[in-house]
Amino acid sequence: MNxxxxxxxxxxxxxxxxxxxxxxxxxxxYQRAARNIKVxxxxxxxxxxxxxxxxxxxxGEAIRDKVIEILTKGTFEAYEETIAEIPPGVLDIMDIPGIxxxxxxxxxxxxxxxxxxxxxxxxxxxxxxxxARMGPRQEEKIIRSVQRHLxxxxxxxxxxxxxxxxxxxxxxxxxTCPYIREIIAAGSLRRRKETVKNIDLLxxxxxxxxxxxxxxDLKSVTDVIEKGESLISIIYKGMIRVDLRIIPKGSFGPSLxxxxxxxxxxxxxxxxxxxxxxxxxxxxxxxxxTNTLKTCESxxxxxxxxxxxxxxxxxxxxxxxxxxxxxxxxxxxxxxxDIKGDLHVHSNWSDGKNSIEELAVAALEKGYEYxxxxxHSHSTAIASGxxxxxxLEHARDVDRVNEKIEGIRLLSGTExxxxxxxxxxxxxxxxxxxxxxxxxxxxxLEQDRKTMTKRIVTALENEHVDILAHPTGRKFxxxxxxxxxxxxxxxxxxxxxxxxEINSSPARLDLNDINARIAKNLGIKLAISTDTHKLDNFxxxxxxxxxxxxxxxxxxxxxxxxxLKEISSLLGIR
DNA sequence: GCCGTTTTCGGCCCGACTGTTTTCAGTCG
Numbered sequence: 001m002n003x004x005x006x007x008x009x010x011x012x013x014x015x016x017x018x019x020x021x022x023x024x025x026x027x028x029x030y031q032r033a034a035r036n037i038k039v040x041x042x043x044x045x046x047x048x049x050x051x052x053x054x055x056x057x058x059x060g061e062a063i064r065d066k067v068i069e070i071l072t073k074g075t076f077e078a079y080e081e082t083i084a085e086i087p088p089g090v091l092d093i094m095d096i097p098g099i100x101x102x103x104x105x106x107x108x109x110x111x112x113x114x115x116x117x118x119x120x121x122x123x124x125x126x127x128x129x130x131x132a133r134m135g136p137r138q139e140e141k142i143i144r145s146v147q148r149h150l151x152x153x154x155x156x157x158x159x160x161x162x163x164x165x166x167x168x169x170x171x172x173x174x175x176t177c178p179y180i181r182e183i184i185a186a187g188s189l190r191r192r193k194e195t196v197k198n199i200d201l202l203x204x205x206x207x208x209x210x211x212x213x214x215x216x217d218l219k220s221v222t223d224v225i226e227k228g229e230s231l232i233s234i235i236y237k238g239m240i241r242v243d244l245r246i247i248p249k250g251s252f253g254p255s256l257x258x259x260x261x262x263x264x265x266x267x268x269x270x271x272x273x274x275x276x277x278x279x280x281x282x283x284x285x286x287x288x289x290t291n292t293l294k295t296c297e298s299x300x301x302x303x304x305x306x307x308x309x310x311x312x313x314x315x316x317x318x319x320x321x322x323x324x325x326x327x328x329x330x331x332x333x334x335x336x337x338d339i340k341g342d343l344h345v346h347s348n349w350s351d352g353k354n355s356i357e358e359l360a361v362a363a364l365e366k367g368y369e370y371x372x373x374x375x376h377s378h379s380t381a382i383a384s385g386x387x388x389x390x391x392l393e394h395a396r397d398v399d400r401v402n403e404k405i406e407g408i409r410l411l412s413g414t415e416x417x418x419x420x421x422x423x424x425x426x427x428x429x430x431x432x433x434x435x436x437x438x439x440x441x442x443x444x445l446e447q448d449r450k451t452m453t454k455r456i457v458t459a460l461e462n463e464h465v466d467i468l469a470h471p472t473g474r475k476f477x478x479x480x481x482x483x484x485x486x487x488x489x490x491x492x493x494x495x496x497x498x499x500x501e502i503n504s505s506p507a508r509l510d511l512n513d514i515n516a517r518i519a520k521n522l523g524i525k526l527a528i529s530t531d532t533h534k535l536d537n538f539x540x541x542x543x544x545x546x547x548x549x550x551x552x553x554x555x556x557x558x559x560x561x562x563x564l565k566e567i568s569s570l571l572g573i574r
Numbered sequence: 575g576c577c578g579t580t581t582t583c584g585g586c587c588c589g590a591c592t593g594t595t596t597t598c599a600g601t602c603g
Contacts, residue, residue, distance in 0.1 A: 023575080024586095025575070025576080025585085025586055026575050026576090027575090028575085028576090028586075029575035029576055029586095030575075032575090032576080033575085033576090057576095058575090058576065058577095059576090060575060060576050060577080061575090061576095062575060062576090063575070063576085097601090097602080098592090098600095098601070098602085099600095099601085100600060100601050100602085101600095101601095102599080102600060102601085103600070103601085132594090133593075133594055133595075133598095133599075133600085134593085134594080135593065135594065137592085137593060137594085138592095138593065138594085141592085141593085187603095197603095198603090200603095226590085226591055226592075226602095227591085228590060228591050228592085229590085229591090230590070230591095231590060231591070233591090243603090245590095258588090258589095259603090261603085263587095263603070266587070266588090267587055267588095268587095269587090270587045270588075271586090271587075273587090274587080275579080275580085279587080279588075280587080280588085281587085281588050281589065282588080282589075283589090
């Protein structure tokens with residue numbers, strides 16, 4: 001039972017309570033506890049063993065007991081009692097955008113609707129419109145909303161690497177509109193979260209109506225969800241919701257702050273404002289006594305007014321950044337310009353598309369001082385992993401290109417498979433001859449927790465190993481992390497002075513922001529690498545940097561911010 | 575159900591949009 005599953009339990013409980021019309025603050029308490037458990041820095045079971053469950057923010061006595069019940073029995077009594085009273089299908093109905101607990105309850109009580117299928121049938125047969133506060137437009141809305149809901153991917157979230165270019169496209173098109181003075185992305189996209197639910201755009205305009213029309217005229221608008229004076233919401237190419245907010249003059253600072261979020265960050269900020277006598281909204285600070293409004297030109301002014309240092313968007317998750325802002329102790333985050341080289345790259349010796357020479361030229365053009373050529377080892381046969389003999393030839397090819405191309409140093413390396421028993425694909429003699437050794441798990445992913453943990457720990461204890469690549473193995477839309485005790489992996493990395501990778505491939509982003517922050521706090525060295533398989537993959541470094549920034553990582557935490565000379569001595573290269 | 579730099583009890587962030595209403599409830603972010 002991992003943190004995500006416990007959080008899901010508490011969220012379902014919240015939905016059940018909503019349906020029953022319980023105290024909204026009780027519902028919020030469950031939702032808040034679930035959120036905080038989901039983003040927790042530690043495994044719940046190990047917190048439980050230490051008797052520290054109630055240290056989690058939002059988890060008091062009652063929810064603590066329920067969490068313990070879930071951990072030990074797989075469910076909890078209050079949940080089982082409540083779900084027995086309610087047909088499970090109504091929870092599915094409440095998941096449909098636009099339908100909340102009140103509406104689901106109305107449908108259930110008056111029309112005996114207990115599933116999405118029954119709901120659609122009732123709408124098609126015009127039985128909905130006979131209910132109080134319902135009408136023909138509601139029926140149409142329900143049918144459309146269900147269609148979209150069933151079509152959307154299971155998580156309903158889009159990877160940042162997909163959403164980000166779409167946002168750029170839209171911004172580019174709207175920039176040509178004479179009625180829009182500036183357009184800027186906000187929301188989770190601006191916070192560089194790994195997945196986003198929708199794209200939030202803010203437009204500064206002197207003519208809101210014209211700006212709205214320009215947005216609705218975009219070719220790729222496939223559906224209009226909402227159309228108000230300050231908010232227009234559309235579906236773009238049938239794949240992602242895009243909200244355009246038209247911002248009046250004068251309140252740009254509070255608006256950008258508000259719509260960047262996160263929600264948790266904003267709630268905390270507003271409580272802080274209230275304690276100082278102001279109601280903070282997207283329009284500015286309203287004095288609670290006189291109701292006079294103080295607007296702000298910039299975001300920085302908003303934080304200044306509260307006496308806080310300026311937290312960059314990536315930090316705004318209410319995970320300590322407001323407290324750090326009060327102490328003026330915000331981190332100086334890593335940036336693209338700090339990266340001096342890439343330590344995980346594949347050539348056409350294994351499953352990469354390009355020659356070592358082409359990779360060298362591309363890395364040089366990116367301004368790097370070094371790049372490690374780390375092709376697969378022979379266990380990864382599907383990726384044409386190299387035999388011992390091939391690996392030695394590979395190293396000679398690296399030497400050849402090193403002599404040919406000036407201005408960049410290639411490191412001869414491997415991404416060596418960690419076999420199912422923890423042994424490595426190459427002998428210690430072979431590994432010792434290389435400049436850099438990355439190890440990784442690629443097969444037998446279904447091993448149990450104990451076996452997988454021992455496997456990785458054994459590999460990390462090898463003295464020739466430098467870096468553990470994609471440490472948890474998760475892949476977006478394909479699989480979650482393998483079952484591994486990350487606490488042990490972290491401890492082993494720390495004890496043996498090994499580097500953990502933040503893999504920048506949009507399909508991986510592994511370590512993720514939460515794990516990377518734990519590693520950073522423990523003092524484990526990190527490498528931000530692209531796992532490049534073709535030249536334009538080098539640009540994915542952007543997404544690895546995003547993860548690192550969200551994990552409060554500073555340049556000195558990352559080995560590939562070091563100059564060639566320093567990294568050579570760190571890796572023991574002669 | 576949670577929580578305390580005004581509080582161990584009484585609060586709990588703030589505003590927009592829709593569809594149905596003649597002033598608002600429900601939903602969302």
